[in-house]
Amino acid sequence: MTDLTQEQVRERIERRLAGRHRVEKTFRGLGIASIAFGILAVVILFSDIIAKGSGAFVQSAVQLEVHYDPAVLGIEQVDEESLTWANFTGVIREALRERFPEVSGRSEKRELYSLVSTGAPFKLRNRLQADPELLGRSETVWVAADDDVDTFVKSLSDSGGGFRGRTSDRMIRWIDQLLASGELKKRFNSNFFTNGDSREPEQAGIRAALVGSLLTLLVTLALSFPIGVAAAIYLEEYAPRNRWTDLIEVNINNLAAVPSIVFGLLGLAIFINFFELPRSAPLVGGLVLTLMTLPTIIISSRAALKSVPPSIREAAMGMGASRMQVVFHHVLPLAMPGMLTGTIIGMAQALGETAPLLMIGMVAFIVDVPGGVTDPATVLPVQIFLWADSPERAFVERTSAAIMVLLSFLIVMNTSAVWLRKKLERRW
Amino acid sequence: MQTPTLFALLLLLVLVAYGTGFTRAVTAARGSGGLRNLASLPGYYGLHTALWCGLPALLLLVAWIAFDDAIICAMVINSLADKPETISAQNLLWTQIQNVAAGNLFGEPEPQIAAAAEHLAALRDNSRLLKAGLTLILATGLGAFTLLRFSPQLRAREKVEKVLRWVLLACACAAIFTTIGILLSVLFESLRFFQAVPVSEFLFGLHWSPQMALRADQVGSSGAFGAVPLFTGTMMVTAIAMFVAVPVGLMSAIYLAEYAGRRVRAFAKPVLEILAGVPTVVYGFFAALTVAPFIRDAAAAVGLEASSESALAAGLVMGVMIIPFVSSLSDDVINAVPQSLRDGALGLGSTHSETVRKVVIPAALPGIVGGVLLAVSRAIGETMIVVMAAGLAANLTANPLDSVTTVTVQIVTLLVGDQEFDSPKTLAAFALGLMLFLTTLVLNFIALHVVKKYREQYD
Numbered sequence: 001m002t003d004l005t006q007e008q009v010r011e012r013i014e015r016r017l018a019g020r021h022r023v024e025k026t027f028r029g030l031g032i033a034s035i036a037f038g039i040l041a042v043v044i045l046f047s048d049i050i051a052k053g054s055g056a057f058v059q060s061a062v063q064l065e066v067h068y069d070p071a072v073l074g075i076e077q078v079d080e081e082s083l084t085w086a087n088f089t090g091v092i093r094e095a096l097r098e099r100f101p102e103v104s105g106r107s108e109k110r111e112l113y114s115l116v117s118t119g120a121p122f123k124l125r126n127r128l129q130a131d132p133e134l135l136g137r138s139e140t141v142w143v144a145a146d147d148d149v150d151t152f153v154k155s156l157s158d159s160g161g162g163f164r165g166r167t168s169d170r171m172i173r174w175i176d177q178l179l180a181s182g183e184l185k186k187r188f189n190s191n192f193f194t195n196g197d198s199r200e201p202e203q204a205g206i207r208a209a210l211v212g213s214l215l216t217l218l219v220t221l222a223l224s225f226p227i228g229v230a231a232a233i234y235l236e237e238y239a240p241r242n243r244w245t246d247l248i249e250v251n252i253n254n255l256a257a258v259p260s261i262v263f264g265l266l267g268l269a270i271f272i273n274f275f276e277l278p279r280s281a282p283l284v285g286g287l288v289l290t291l292m293t294l295p296t297i298i299i300s301s302r303a304a305l306k307s308v309p310p311s312i313r314e315a316a317m318g319m320g321a322s323r324m325q326v327v328f329h330h331v332l333p334l335a336m337p338g339m340l341t342g343t344i345i346g347m348a349q350a351l352g353e354t355a356p357l358l359m360i361g362m363v364a365f366i367v368d369v370p371g372g373v374t375d376p377a378t379v380l381p382v383q384i385f386l387w388a389d390s391p392e393r394a395f396v397e398r399t400s401a402a403i404m405v406l407l408s409f410l411i412v413m414n415t416s417a418v419w420l421r422k423k424l425e426r427r428w
Numbered sequence: 429m430q431t432p433t434l435f436a437l438l439l440l441l442v443l444v445a446y447g448t449g450f451t452r453a454v455t456a457a458r459g460s461g462g463l464r465n466l467a468s469l470p471g472y473y474g475l476h477t478a479l480w481c482g483l484p485a486l487l488l489l490v491a492w493i494a495f496d497d498a499i500i501c502a503m504v505i506n507s508l509a510d511k512p513e514t515i516s517a518q519n520l521l522w523t524q525i526q527n528v529a530a531g532n533l534f535g536e537p538e539p540q541i542a543a544a545a546e547h548l549a550a551l552r553d554n555s556r557l558l559k560a561g562l563t564l565i566l567a568t569g570l571g572a573f574t575l576l577r578f579s580p581q582l583r584a585r586e587k588v589e590k591v592l593r594w595v596l597l598a599c600a601c602a603a604i605f606t607t608i609g610i611l612l613s614v615l616f617e618s619l620r621f622f623q624a625v626p627v628s629e630f631l632f633g634l635h636w637s638p639q640m641a642l643r644a645d646q647v648g649s650s651g652a653f654g655a656v657p658l659f660t661g662t663m664m665v666t667a668i669a670m671f672v673a674v675p676v677g678l679m680s681a682i683y684l685a686e687y688a689g690r691r692v693r694a695f696a697k698p699v700l701e702i703l704a705g706v707p708t709v710v711y712g713f714f715a716a717l718t719v720a721p722f723i724r725d726a727a728a729a730v731g732l733e734a735s736s737e738s739a740l741a742a743g744l745v746m747g748v749m750i751i752p753f754v755s756s757l758s759d760d761v762i763n764a765v766p767q768s769l770r771d772g773a774l775g776l777g778s779t780h781s782e783t784v785r786k787v788v789i790p791a792a793l794p795g796i797v798g799g800v801l802l803a804v805s806r807a808i809g810e811t812m813i814v815v816m817a818a819g820l821a822a823n824l825t826a827n828p829l830d831s832v833t834t835v836t837v838q839i840v841t842l843l844v845g846d847q848e849f850d851s852p853k854t855l856a857a858f859a860l861g862l863m864l865f866l867t868t869l870v871l872n873f874i875a876l877h878v879v880k881k882y883r884e885q886y887d
Binding site: 020021023024027028030031032033034035037038039041042045048049052226227228230231233234235238239247248250251252253254255257258259260261262263264265266268269270274275276291294295298322323324348351352353354355358359361363381382384385388396399400403406407410414 | 494495497498585588589592593595596597599600601602603604606607609610612613614616617675676677678679680682683684687688692696699700702703705706707708709710711712713714716717718748751752755779780781782784785802805806808809810811812815816836839840843844857858861864865868869872873875876
């Protein structure tokens with residue numbers, strides 16, 4: 001060092017300083033890049049889902065001039081029994097043949113019939129059931145197109161070519177004709193919200209799954225909120241500091257980090273095998289999710305109780321209230337907003353949970369809307385999982401749309417939790 | 429009587445009990461000159477009666493519902509003249525009897541089974557009657573008894589509070605019961621599994637193919653339960669996830685805590701938290717339908733072969749999912765580092781990044797390590813992403829572009845669908861569950877311990 005002149009030392013320090021500043025910049029840049037990566041992931045995830053799923057809210061439909069011909073239907077009058085047997089498929093086929101009179105030959109006809117969804121006869125049945133006067137008359141109805149047609153029409157509007165799949169040249173000619181005359185249109189897909197699951201994408205809907213989710217969440221809420229709040233009150237207000245209490249606390253913290261699938265194993269072994277509760281039922285799903293969300297609710301409820309200042313408790317005690325009265329009349333109402341926030345977040349977790357419900361058999365193919373907590377049911381995330389496995393292209397669209405519905409529920413729940421916290425929580 | 433009706437009836441009785449207790453107290457007070465002559469407020473007398481009326485009856489009802497099937501099953505099986513030896517045969521027979529009793533007949537049942545089914549139906553009818561009768565008698569009896577014992581000197585409030593305190597304690601113990609329940613459920617089935625398959629084969633075997641053949645002479649009829657490919661698969665996916673989540677999460681936390689202005693923080697933090705709120709099934713869908721094809725195409729473009737379900741796709745997406753987890757935990761510990769340490773470092777002339785790297789991070793390291801361990805345990809236990817994107821083939825491979833399978837994936841595939849509870853195939857899922865539970869338990873325990881210990885340093 002002594003050999004260096006002051007000038008040289010300064011030069012060295014400045015060179016080194018420039019290097020240090022470069023490192024500083026890089027470090028900062030890395031930080032910004034990380035945040036940008038996270039935000040980019042959110043943007044890509046959401047835009048990918050929306051781009052894939054927004055198409056499912058419309059559905060191609062074909063306009064048909066149907067004639068409710070008693071001869072074709074094979075019925076005399078409209079009643080419960082004749083409706084079950086009536087040949088509505090024949091009516092649809094007749095209408096299609098009339099629209100394209102030039103079609104002849106078996107295979108050609110089969111292709112023609114496959115333009116329309118196999119669910120279309122049910123629509124006619126419902127119309128005739130609603131209005132028996134229609135028998136023997138004609139009317140113009142929109143029936144859902146087959147999912148292959150739907151996929152083709154939707155891909156057509158994106159780019160010139162269109163996704164062919166199983167659609168033949170002849171069918172494409174007919175589709176073009178129908179499109180040109182306005183008899184094939186994309187209309188709002190009400191099936192998606194009113195139907196249960198189906199093997200046919202154009203008839204598959206999320207209603208059964210939504211109701212299943214709702215029932216499961218109701219069971220979860222009814223059990224986990226009171227138990228969670230009671231546990232938090234005991235631990236925060238009553239528990240003596242001893243080993244037993246420590247054990248409970250360690251347990252709760254550990255349970256919060258146990259993988260959700262392990263709770264599914266518990267549900268399978270204890271609730272289904274040991275207690276013989278029904279499989280696939282929202283009741284069992286709710287029980288499993290209760291055990292899973294309890295730690296979340298207990299931890300947040302304890303935090304809420306802790307944030308109520310001791311002066312409130314002391315004032316109430318000073319007025320002669322018993323300990324229970326202090327808690328239930330004063331502390332609990334003040335801590336309620338925090339507890340509710342925690343509960344909503346716990347419920348949002350439960351709503352998005354899939355793995356433990358797979359274990360207890362909620363993966364069954366459920367068409368009917370469940371009527372109670374012991375009926376077989378499925379839930380929205382499981383429905384998404386099932387559809388994601390289906391090979392039909394049209395199911396990709398519906399999976400994404402179901403995800404959009406699920407995410408919007410979660411966004412509403414989380415936003416209301418944030419809103420509740422801002423609106424009601426008091427700072428002491 | 430249907431169970432929901434019974435619950436409704438019980439609720440009604442409880443309300444009646446509350447009302448009578450309340451009025452009883454009020455009349456007594458009026459007779460003796462005012463409420464001040466009562467030991468407690470009238471509401472507490474109502475609650476006292478209601479608790480005695482409802483609580484024991486409710487406990488009885490729940491216990492009855494929980495155990496009646498098991499007891500009836502044992503009674504029916506024991507009443508049979510020649511009952512089968514093994515538990516599985518008994519279970520099979522029990523299912524048959526239940527089916528016959530429910531009227532799902534396939535052909536004419538054997539006379540023994542038909543008789544057992546009748547016996548079962550009779551027992552069930554009796555059980556239903558007894559359940560309703562006993563519950564209601566217990567409720568009304570105890571309610572009436574409490575009313576009879578009423579006196580103005582009765583310290584109703586203290587009694588009610590004592591009971592409520594026990595109820596609160598019972599709720600707090602729910603966590604312990606859950607842990608015990610998990611342990612019991614995985615432990616018992618695992619022990620049965622290890623009777624069929626030696627522990628050493630399970631832990632160190634290199635071959636996993638749990639399919640049991642239907643016939644004994646079929647090829648590969650025994651099934652192989654070497655779980656090493658599952659462990660390596662889990663580790664590979666976890667490692668990839670951590671490779672994404674730890675640097676990104678940590679750097680985001682550092683930037684948000686040390687550099688970002690208030691407005692950037694107010695925007696970026698909630699956006700990152702969104703990633704934590706997205707359900708895992710959505711990530712799974714994203715990984716399987718968007719990321720995996722992208723990786724396959726990208727690999728093909730540079731001349732590599734990637735399978736359509738790759739460890740890389742699952743790991744990357746899982747990493748993205750865990751970013752907010754790492755970042756919020758690190759954010760907490762970085763913020764907990766006292767400002768004086770930073771001021772000291774800055775005062776000695778270090779740059780901002782040097783302060784962070786040489787002072788703040790070392791001070792926060794235990795907490796960060798704890799957070800990362802928690803994140804690892806979450807990655808190991810994550811199910812849906814790997815089920816949908818990592819594949820089912822148990823490959824023992826180190827190539828992230830190959831498809832691998834994990835412990836959680838195998839649990840799901842072994843248990844979804846029809847199960848027999850005496851085949852090693854089903855039981856293997858519980859053994860895997862036991863491994864999973866123990867691993868995450870140890871990781872969580874260490875992590876929570878480290879975090880807690882660190883917090884105490886600066887408090």
